[in-house]
Amino acid sequence: MTYWAALILTYTVTSGVTSYEATSTVYFKNMQACSAANDVIYPIILAQSRDSMAKCKRTELPSD
DSSP states (O other): EEEEEEEEEEEEETTTTTTEEEEEEEESSSSSHHHHHHHHHHHHHHOSSSSSSEEEEEEEEOOO
């Protein structure tokens, strides 16, 4: 069975001397699509926020 996967992105946004932690979650129909998106998106975020992380997590919601 195939399950939806969540790409969870956590990064720091800095404005002047103030920093904010931001979290974004994007859902994909399967882990393969999530991993492919992570390969594209995360390098862009990492270039702007060295204090960041990204990971795909399988949900319990079937996608088919």
